[in-house]
Amino acid sequence: MARAVFFAALFFVAGCDTSPPSSASSAPAGVHIPLKDIWAWGMPGTKDVRDLDSDQKPLIWKIDKALNRNPFDLPPDQRDAGSAFALAGTEASVLQDAAAILAGEKKADERFSTEDDVWVCFYSLPLGSSVHIRDVELTGNVVKVSFVFFAHKTKAITSHFALVPLGKLTSGKYSVEIVQMPMDTSDFLLMKKLDKDIDKEAERKYVCKPFSFFVD
C-alpha cells in the first residue's frame, strides 16, 4: 500500500508525464492518465495501438470486424454499443484479450487482484464522427473517461478503440464513468442544426457504456 501511495504521489507530482501509473487509487485528488500513455486507434495524442499488433495486424482486423457489426442484424435491444470493460495483463496480452472479448470469444472479467495491471477498454462503433478521448481521470475509486464527438467533414466512417492503463489498484469496487464533453460546433464547417452540443442519443448508440469492476 505504501508503495502504491508513493507511486501515485510521484505520478501526480510529475504532472502526468510518466509511464502508466502502477497505482493511483488512493490519490486524494484526481490523477490524470496522460493521453500519450493510452494505446488507441485514431485518437489524437495517443499511441497507435496497431503498434502492439504483429505485422499483418490480425488483432486489429479482428477488432475492426467486431466493431463493424451490422446493427440491423441484431435484436433491437442489442443494437447499442454495449459496455466498456476492464482487463488485466501486459501491453502484449491485453490487446489479444480485448480482441477476444469484443469478438465475443470470451467474457470480460469483473474481478482483479491488487497485483494485476488493470486496463480499461474504451471503444465506439462505426460513426460519421470520430470519438476522441480527451481525458482520463482517476479519483478515488472512480475512473472518468471523457470523450468528445469530432466531426470528420469527410464522408468516412470510423470506429475507435483505446486501452487505458490504470496500473495496479488497491482493493475495492471501481466505477468507470463515460462522460461526453461538448462538441466543438464553432467550426464554420459544422454549423449545428440543433441547439445542442451534447448528443446523448448518439452516445447511447455508438459509444461504450459505463461499468464497474472489483479489485480484491
Place this chain on the structure above:
Amino acid sequence: MKRVIWCVVWLCASTAVASQDSIGPNGINSEGLLGLDGLPLTGKNVRVGEVDVLRPADPDIDTTPALRNTKVDSAIVLFRHPDNTNFNATPNATAEIIDPTVPANQRDHPTLVAGVIISTDNVDHDGVGPLDAPLGVARQAQLYAVGGSLTIAGNPYGQAAWSTQKLIETAPGITAINHSYGIGYSPAFAFADGNSDLSQYLDWSASRYDVLHVVAGNENGPSGIPTPIPTDQFNGITVASSTKMGGKYVRVSSFNTYTDDFVGDRTSIHLIAPGEAVSLASVNNGSPSPPPNGTSFAAPHVTGTVALLQQFGQQKIDAKAKGWETFARAHEIMKAVLINSADKIADNTSYTHPNIALPVPQDGFLGMEKTVVMQNGTSTWFDSPAWNKDPITGGLQPLDIQMGAGALNAKRALKQYSAGDFNPGFVPTIGWSFTQSPPLPGDKNTYTFNRPLKKGSFVSITLAFDRQAVFANDADGDGVYDYGDTFVKSSDLGAPGRDQLGNLDLYLRDSMGNIIAESITTQDTIDHIFWQIPDDGKYEFRVQRENNNAADSAYAVAWWALGGGPVFTTLGDFNFDEVVDNGDISSMLQALTDVGGFQGQWGLENSDLLALADLNHDGQFTNADIQPELDLVASLAGSGALSSVPEPSTWLLLAFGLPIFKLARRR
C-alpha cells in the same frame, strides 16, 4: 532478353493475383471491360476531378516517403494561395503541403478516395483473406484534385464552389468530379433543400461545363452536426454505400442515414456502390489496416466508372461511329445510363415476390447480376415506395430513399451506353437518346420499341435533365462563378427547386394508348420506370413536358427492355420512322457498308433484316436491293420509277457526303 521474359512473367503473375473485390464481379464489375480497340478500358486520357477537405498526396510533389503514394498519382493537384482565393497548380513557398500533424483520418482521406479512382497498386498489402490489392477503377484517368479550401475561414459553401470552379478551369473537358465531403447547414435550422450556394453551384456548373458531379451521401453521426451539403444537388449523382452480403456488395450499409435527406417527396440517393471493406491505397505506399468505410469510398466508384464510359464514348466518336458525336459524352447521358443500368434484382426465372404479378421469363430482369437489399437485409425494390402502382401516388417517387435506382454495375452501364443514341421514333430494346426537351407544356417525344416486349419481363427507363440554376449576384458580370457570387434560391417552399426546372415526365404506354406506368414527379430532375410488362405486345414510352418553369434544356433518356418477337418492320423503312421515303435511302446505303453494325444497332436478327431489307426477295441484303428500294420510294411518292441508278460506289460516295443532320441537338 532474360529480363524481358522475367518482367513479362512478373506482369502476368501480378495481374493474375491482383484483384479488388469492389471492382470485380462481386462489386461494380468494372474490371476487364473492353473498349473498341479490344483493350481493357482504363479511363485513359479522361479527365476527372476530386474536391476534398485536403488534397491527396502527390508523388510528384510530396517527398516524405511516409506521406506519399507512388501508385496514386494525380495529374495535377491545386494549391491554395495564401490569399485564400487563388489556386496554383504548382507548389510555392507557402503552399499547402501534406501536414503530418493533421489527424491521419483527415490527412489520408483524399489519397484514399483518389486511390479508388486511379490507384495502380496491385500488391495485396494485408495478406489476410482474399487477395485485395487496392487497384483503382480507372487507373489511367487523369485526376485533377484540389483541397485545403474547406479548412480555411470564410464562407464554406463559397470555398467549396470556388475550389471546384478552379478545378474545372484548370482541366477543360473534365467529365466528372468527386465530392467525398460534407458541410453543415447555414443558417442553422436549415434543411437539405438544394438552396445552398454550393448545391446550386454544382447544378450551375454541371450545365455550364457539362460535368457530372458525384457526391457522397449522408451518414450517421451526432445529430447536432449533420453535414448534408451538397447531397441535395439536382444535376449530379449522390451515392450511398453498399456492404457485402453473401459475398457480394448488395446490401445498403447500416451507416447510411436519411434524416437529412432532401425535404419533401424528393429523395437524395441515386445509386449505391461499395463503401465498406473496400481495399484502399493510403500514404506511405501502403494500405490502412483496417481501412475506413464510408460513402466517401462509394462515390469514387461511380466517378471512376464515368471515366471508363467516357473513354469508350471517345473511342466511338474517334471512330466516327454512326450516332456518336461529341454530345455523346454529356453528363445527362452519363447519369441516365448509370442509373438505368443499376442492378435491382438478379436475373432468375424462379424469382417471385408477392408484389409482382407475373412469372418472370428468361432474361426478364434484363441481365441484372445482383439482388439489392435494404438496410434490414431482406427488403428489395419490390418493397420500396418507388415500386408503387397506386393510381394516386404511383410515379411520384422515382427512386428508393435507401438504394436509389440500385447498385452501380459498370458492365451493364457499358452495355447500356454502347447501344448508342436514337432519335424519337422506333427504337431498339436498348439504347439512349439525347435531345432537346419538347418546347411547350403537353408536347412530347415518343419512342416506340421496334419489337414486341415480352410478357412478365421488366422494362427500365430513366430520364435525366437539368435544374436551371441562375446567378442572383454575379459581381463582375462575366457569367462565370467567382468566390462570393450567389444563386437565386427556389421560392417554392413546399417542393424546393420545383420552380427552377422545366419539368419532364415519363410514361409507358401500350399499343392502345393506355398508360402502363408513369414517373411524374414534379420535384426532381430524374424520372425512372421499372415495370413488369403485362402482355406480349407493342409498347412505347413518352417524354412529356409539363411546365415552363425553366428554359428549354436537353434531356437524356436511357431504356432497356426484353424483346419477345420479331422486329416490327416495313419493307424498305431503313430508318424506322414508319414511312418509306427518301430518308430511308441514305440509311440503306449506310447499312450496306456495315450490315453487322446495322443489325447490332437496331437489334435485328437475320430474319428481321430480310423482312426489312430484302427488297428483291432473293434471300439476301445486297447492293441488288438498291434499285428496288429506289423504285419503292418513288412509287410511294407518286413520281414513278427512277429510270437510272448510279453505280453502288457512287451511292456510297453520296452517302458519306450527306451531312448527318440531327435535329435539335444541343451540343
